[in-house]
Amino acid sequence: MTTAPATEPAENQTMIRLQRIWRSVSVPLVAVILGLIIGAFLLIASGSNPIAAYSALLKGAFGSPVAIQRTLEKATPLIFSGLAVAFAFKAGLFNIGAQGQLLIGAVVAAYVGFSFEGLPAVIHAPLALLIGGLAGALYGYIPGMLKTYTGAHEVIVTIMLNYVAINLTDYLADGPWKDPSPTNIVARTPKIFPSAQLPIINNIPTGFILALIAAIVVWWLLYRTTLGFEIRTVGLNSSAAQYAGIRVARMIILTMMISGLLAGLGGAVETLGIVGRFQPGFNTGLGFDGITVALLGKTSPFGVIPAALLLGAMRAGSNQMQFSAGIANEITDVITAFILFFVAADVIVKKLIRQRGVEDDRVTLSSGWSSH
Numbered sequence: 438m439t440t441a442p443a444t445e446p447a448e449n450q451t452m453i454r455l456q457r458i459w460r461s462v463s464v465p466l467v468a469v470i471l472g473l474i475i476g477a478f479l480l481i482a483s484g485s486n487p488i489a490a491y492s493a494l495l496k497g498a499f500g501s502p503v504a505i506q507r508t509l510e511k512a513t514p515l516i517f518s519g520l521a522v523a524f525a526f527k528a529g530l531f532n533i534g535a536q537g538q539l540l541i542g543a544v545v546a547a548y549v550g551f552s553f554e555g556l557p558a559v560i561h562a563p564l565a566l567l568i569g570g571l572a573g574a575l576y577g578y579i580p581g582m583l584k585t586y587t588g589a590h591e592v593i594v595t596i597m598l599n600y601v602a603i604n605l606t607d608y609l610a611d612g613p614w615k616d617p618s619p620t621n622i623v624a625r626t627p628k629i630f631p632s633a634q635l636p637i638i639n640n641i642p643t644g645f646i647l648a649l650i651a652a653i654v655v656w657w658l659l660y661r662t663t664l665g666f667e668i669r670t671v672g673l674n675s676s677a678a679q680y681a682g683i684r685v686a687r688m689i690i691l692t693m694m695i696s697g698l699l700a701g702l703g704g705a706v707e708t709l710g711i712v713g714r715f716q717p718g719f720n721t722g723l724g725f726d727g728i729t730v731a732l733l734g735k736t737s738p739f740g741v742i743p744a745a746l747l748l749g750a751m752r753a754g755s756n757q758m759q760f761s762a763g764i765a766n767e768i769t770d771v772i773t774a775f776i777l778f779f780v781a782a783d784v785i786v787k788k789l790i791r792q793r794g795v796e797d798d799r800v801t802l803s804s805g806w807s808s809h
Contacts, residue, residue: 461735461737461740462740464735464779464780465733465734465735465740465744465780467779468733468776468777468778468779468780469747469776471775471776471779472772472773472775472776472778472779473491473772475772475775476768476771476772476775477491479768479771480764480768483764485762485763485764486762489761489762490758490762490764490768491758493754493757493758493760493761493762493764494750494751494754494755494757494758494769495750495754496754496757496761497753497754497755497756497757497758497761498749498750498751498753498754498757499750499754500757502640503640504753504754504757505640506637506640506641506642507753508746508749508750508753508754509641509642509645509746509749510642510644510645510710510711510749510753511748511749511750511752511753512645512648512745512746512748512749512750513642513644513645513647513648513703513706513707513710513711513745513749514539514644514703514704514706514707514711514720514723515703515723515726515727515730515744515745515748515749516645516648516649516651516652516703516730516741516742516745517539517648517651517699517700517702517703517704517706517727518535518536518539518699518700518703518723518724518726518727518730519726519727519730519731519734519741519744519745520648520651520652520655520699520727520731520738520741521535521538521539521696521697521698521699521700521703521724521727522535522696522727522728522730522731522736523655523731523734523736523737523738523741524655524659524692524695524696524699524738525591525692525693525696526672526731526736527659527665527668527669527672527692527736528668528669528671528672528688528689528692529671529672529673529675530584530591530672530689530692530693530696531591531592532577532580532591532595532693532696532697532700533591533592533595533596533599533728534576534577534580534591534594534595534596534598534599534602534697534700534724535696535700535703535724535725535727535728536599536602536603536700536722536723536724536725536727537576537595537598537599537600537601537602537603537724538573538576538577538602538696538697538700538701538704538724539573539700539701539703539704539707539720539723539724539727540602540603540606540704540720540724541572541573541576541602541605541606541701541704542569542570542572542573542576542700542701542702542703542704542705543569543606543704543705543707543708543715543720544606544609544610544614544626544704544708544715545568545569545572545701545705546565546566546568546569546572546704546705546708546709546715547614547626547629547708547714547715548609548614548626549561549564549565549568549569549633550565550629550630550633550634550708550709550714551626551627551628551629551630551633551714553565553630553633554630556630556632556633557632558631558632558633558634561630561632561633562632562633562634562635562709565629565633565705565708565709566647566702566705566706566709568705569701569702569704569705569708569709570698570699570701570702570705571698571701572701573697573698573699573700573701573702573704573705574694574695574697574698574701575694575697576598576602576697576701577693577694577695577696577697577698577700577701578690578693578694578697579594579598580594580595580598580693581689581690581691581692581693581694582690584689584693585686585689585690586686591693599724603717606715606717607624607717609626609715610624610625610626610715610716610717611624611717614626614627614715616628616714623716624716624717625714625715625716625717626714626715626716627714628713628714629708629709629713629714633709634709634710634713635647635706635709635710637710642710642711643710644706644707644709644710644711647702647706648703648706648742648745649742651699651702652738652739652741652742653738655699655738656738656739658695659738664691667683667688668688668691668692670683671683671685671688671689671692700724700727703723703724703727704720704723707719707720707723726748729744729748729773729777730744730745730748731744732777732780732781733747733748733776733777733780748773751769751772751773752769754769755768755769
């Protein structure tokens with residue numbers, strides 16, 4: 438008597454994978470749709486045409502190669518800052534300090550870019566990126582070390598360090614590292630040398646390619662290495678991790694340093710590939726937007742990419758919407774806020790799409806607010 442081949446388990450596994458993919462993308466996708474719908478009602482209430490507004494938004498974000506380049510430039514630092522916040526989340530840490538770490542990385546990369554003259558491009562640009570990233574990592578080390586050895590909460594420490602970074606970079610840009618050109622009257626560093634600039638290849642910024650590589654590396658580190666397993670174990674239950682022999686203190690410090698490294702790289706890419714110098718105000722909010730990107734991407738390294746592209750497209754297209762449809766570009770911030778609301782209040786979205794049993798995919802911040 439012959440038996441049929443056992444194909445059902447393989448089919449079941451495929452269905453399980455598809456269900457997991459759907460559960461991971463459905464809540465953010467529906468949240469985006471709901472945010473756009475509410476934005477449309479707000480536009481109607483203000484006497485504007487939502488179809489014309491969204492058409493202008495899309496045109497400004499994807500309507501030409503230059504528009505696509507602008508979108509990618511807007512999204513690139515958001516990918517890095519989103520990865521920074523998402524990586525810390527995996528260890529149960531809430532890194533509010535991505536903004537400060539990004540600023541430190543940006544100003545240090547600018548210093549390397551304008552002070553190291555005569556280096557070939559193959560050395561100068563990678564060196565500026567590396568030193569900017571390491572500066573962010575060192576700045577991330579501070580809250581990790583204070584949490585480990587003094588019990589200071591990373592949220593409070595990183596918020597304070599953000600203000601330190603803002604004022605420190607303002608001082609450097611308006612003091613010892615200020616552009617000495619006679620025509621310069623604003624606080625900013627000199628322009629970086631061409632050898633330190635990140636090139637743009639066929640309207641694709643090199644920084645965006647580096648951001649995609651960083652997302653792949655972060656995914657591999659978290660899900661394919663022993664270190665990543667230990668980091669995720671600490672995030673799930675630090676007491677159980679310590680009982681299992683994992684050095685929790687080391688994981689906390691290392692996680693904050695890697696998170697700071699990613700944020701610092703985001704600042705360095707912004708300086709070397711987009712702005713061309715450090716100027717206070719050009720980097721405002723990029724680190725804080727990383728929290729939005731990480732939540733919208735469900736703290737997944739690959740989920741961060743479309744989330745950053747969405748925000749980058751909205752930022753890039755908002756000016757076109759303002760010029761073509763006469764709508765203030767702040768409406769994009771309102772839409773983003775509603776999208777984030779629906780992502781955070783995912784119970785509402787799950788009821789709308791009738792999801793069940795998706796507790797394993799929920800973003801949980803409770804471990805980040807507890808003491809380790």
